[in-house]
Amino acid sequence: GLNLSDVQGDILVGMKKNKELFFFFDIADASGFKAKLKSDILPLVTSTSQLLDTSTQLVTALNIAFSQTGLAALGITDNLNDFLFTQGQFANAANLSDPGTGNWVPQFKGTNIHGVILLASDTVDNLNAALAGLQSALGNSIQEIYSLQAAARPGAEQGHEHFGFMDGISNPSVDGFQLSPHPGQAVVPPGEILVGEMGDNVTRPAWAKDGSFLAFRQLQQLVPEFNKFLADNAIKAPGLTEQQGSDLLGARMVGRWKSGAPVFLSPLVDNPALGADNNQNNNFTFAEPGQTRSNATDQTKCPFSAHIRKTRPRADLGLPETNNHHIVRGGIPYGPEVTPDEASSNTTTTERGLAFVGYQSNINNGFQFLQKTWANNPKFLHGGVGFDPIIGANQGNPRVVNGLDPNDQSASLTLMTDFIVSRGGEYFFSPSISAIANTLSV
Numbered sequence: 001g002l003n004l005s006d007v008q009g010d011i012l013v014g015m016k017k018n019k020e021l022f023f024f025f026d027i028a029d030a031s032g033f034k035a036k037l038k039s040d041i042l043p044l045v046t047s048t049s050q051l052l053d054t055s056t057q058l059v060t061a062l063n064i065a066f067s068q069t070g071l072a073a074l075g076i077t078d079n080l081n082d083f084l085f086t087q088g089q090f091a092n093a094a095n096l097s098d099p100g101t102g103n104w105v106p107q108f109k110g111t112n113i114h115g116v117i118l119l120a121s122d123t124v125d126n127l128n129a130a131l132a133g134l135q136s137a138l139g140n141s142i143q144e145i146y147s148l149q150a151a152a153r154p155g156a157e158q159g160h161e162h163f164g165f166m167d168g169i170s171n172p173s174v175d176g177f178q179l180s181p182h183p184g185q186a187v188v189p190p191g192e193i194l195v196g197e198m199g200d201n202v203t204r205p206a207w208a209k210d211g212s213f214l215a216f217r218q219l220q221q222l223v224p225e226f227n228k229f230l231a232d233n234a235i236k237a238p239g240l241t242e243q244q245g246s247d248l249l250g251a252r253m254v255g256r257w258k259s260g261a262p263v264f265l266s267p268l269v270d271n272p273a274l275g276a277d278n279n280q281n282n283n284f285t286f287a288e289p290g291q292t293r294s295n296a297t298d299q300t301k302c303p304f305s306a307h308i309r310k311t312r313p314r315a316d317l318g319l320p321e322t323n324n325h326h327i328v329r330g331g332i333p334y335g336p337e338v339t340p341d342e343a344s345s346n347t348t349t350t351e352r353g354l355a356f357v358g359y360q361s362n363i364n365n366g367f368q369f370l371q372k373t374w375a376n377n378p379k380f381l382h383g384g385v386g387f388d389p390i391i392g393a394n395q396g397n398p399r400v401v402n403g404l405d406p407n408d409q410s411a412s413l414t415l416m417t418d419f420i421v422s423r424g425g426e427y428f429f430s431p432s433i434s435a436i437a438n439t440l441s442v
C-alpha cells in the first residue's frame with residue numbers, strides 16, 4: 001500500500017478548506033532556508049493521513065512544492081525527467097495556446113519563482129497568522145515573489161466555481177488507496193499521479209518517489225461576459241423559455257448543470273438531487289448501459305466538445321479507461337463575487353477566476369495533454385468537434401465549437417472571445433515528506 005503519512009495531503013485528497021493562500025517565493029539564502037525548512041516548515045507539512053484523520057481537526061494545513069529553479073537553488077542536480085517541469089511553464093506557454101504571455105502575471109514570466117507554499121484554513125486570519133509565523137522563522141532566507149489569496153464562494157455557491165457550476169465532483173481514484181471509489185470515478189494506477197509508483201515508468205531519482213508534479217494556473221474567468229454569451233445564444237426549442245435555453249447552452253458547454261448533474265443523465269433540465277448525490281452524479285460513461293463504446297455520432301445527451309468530455313472522454317475511447325491522461329484537480333476560486341455593476345454592464349472590472357491546481361506524475365501526459373491535445377484541438381474526439389468551449393484556447397483567435405445545439409447537431413457556434421484568460425502559472429514538484437526531511441533540507 002501507499003505510505004500515506006509520507007505523501008503531501010493536497011495531492012490525493014486535497015486540503016479542502018474554504019480559504020487557501022498560494023505563496024510564491026524565491027530562495028535568497030539556500031543554507032539558511034534548508035535549516036528552516038527542516039526546523040520550521042517540515043513539522044507543519046500536512047500529510048494525506050493527517051487530512052484523512054477526522055479525529056484531529058487541523059487549523060491550517062500546509063503543503064510545499066518547488067520549481068526546477070528552486071531545486072537547483074537547493075543544490076539538487078538530479079534530473080526529475082519531466083521536461084516540462086525542467087523548462088518551466090513560461091517557456092512552454094505556446095504549447096498551451098495562450099494568446100501570448102501579455103496577460104500573464106508578470107511574476108510568472110520567466111523562472112524566478114523557486115517554490116510555492118499552499119496554506120489552507122477556515123479563515124483568512126488563520127492563514128495570515130500561519131504566514132506571519134513562517135515569515136518570522138524564515139527571515140531573509142526567502143522572499144515573497146507573489147501571492148494569490150483564494151476562497152470558496154459564499155453561501156449556496158460554496159463548492160461552485162465562478163461561472164456557477166459545482167466543481168470537485170470527478171477526480172480519479174488511485175488504485176489501492178481509495179477502497180470504494182464512487183461510481184464513475186476513474187481508477188488509475190498510483191504511478192499516474194505519484195512519481196515512482198506502479199504505472200510511472202520514467203527513471204527518477206529515488207528520493208522523488210511519492211512526490212507529484214503540480215501544474216498551477218491562474219485562470220481569470222470573465223463571468224458577466226460568459227453570462228451575456230449564454231443569454232445571446234440561448235438554445236431554442238419548443239417549450240424552452242429564453243432562460244432555460246440559456247441554461248441548457250451553459251450546461252452543454254460544461255457537460256454538467258450548475259448543480260453538478262451530468263447532462264448525459266439529465267439532458268434537458270437540471271436535476272439538483274442528482275447533482276448532489278455523489279453515488280450518482282458521476283455514474284455515467286457517455287455510452288449506453290452495457291456498451292463499452294460511446295455512439296460516435298449522437299450528441300443529443302452530451303456534446304462531444306463539452307468540457308468534461310474533452311478532458312475525460314470515458315467510453316469515447318473505450319472502457320475500461322486505460323489512457324494515462326488523468327490528473328487530480330485541487331483548484332479553488334479566487335476574487336470577489338460579480339458586482340451588480342459588472343452584471344448590468346456585462347463587463348468584468350475586478351479579476352476573479354480559478355486558482356487551478358492539477359497533480360500528475362508526468363505533465364506531458366497530464367495537464368499539458370488535456371489542455372493541448374484534447375481541449376485545444378478541434379479535431380479531437382470523433383474526427384472534429386471544435387474547441388472545448390470552456391478552456392479551449394486558440395491563441396486568442398475565435399473558436400469554433402460543434403454539437404452544442406441538441407436539435408441541430410451539424411450547427412456550429414463561433415466563440416469570438418475567450419471566457420477564460422490565462423494569467424500564467426508555473427510547474428512545481430510536490431515532494432514526499434521524507435524527501436523534504438532527508439534530501440531537500442540537508
Ligand code: N7H
Binds near residue numbers: 256353370
Ligand atoms: Fe475543468 N467549469 O466550471 O466549467 N471543470 N475547469 N479543467 N475539468 C470540471 O466534474 C472549469 C480546467 C478538467 O472526470 C467541471 O468535478 C473551469 C483545466 C477535468 O469527468 C467544471 C476552469 C483543465 C475535469 C469545470 C477549468 C480541466 C474537469 C465539472 C477554469 C485541464 C473532470 C466538475 C477556469 C487542463 C472530468 C467535476 C471528469 C471538470 C470547469 C479548468 C480539466 C464545472 C471554470 C485547465 C479533467
